[in-house]
């Protein structure tokens with residue numbers, strides 16, 4: 001599957017860029033997606049429901065990089081891999097205001113990001 005192949009490359013790329021990485025959430029259940037939507041932490045139709053998104057945690061010199069901007073270089077690289085690749089750092093809320101989720105890397109499916 002394309003997403004899985006691209007995630008393998010994403011991890012390799014992060015390491016080549018000098019980061020250490022751990023894997024966060026990939027597959028999310030519907031109840032969790034609904035809870036995230038209710039709290040504003042996520043959306044109810046997340047691509048995590050289909051295993052088409054990964055939350056990749058980056059570390060540099062042992063420090064966890066928690067800001068979305070810390071993922072900007074890797075996010076740009078991800079988006080260049082395939083026209084359907086989406087990076088959470090570009091996310092906006094329902095009113096079009098930036099709502100970045102920098103460690104989220106996904107591939108669009110049925111119009112969802």
Ligand SMILES: [Zn+2]
Pocket residue numbers: 048053054055101103104105
């Ligand atoms: Zn995510």
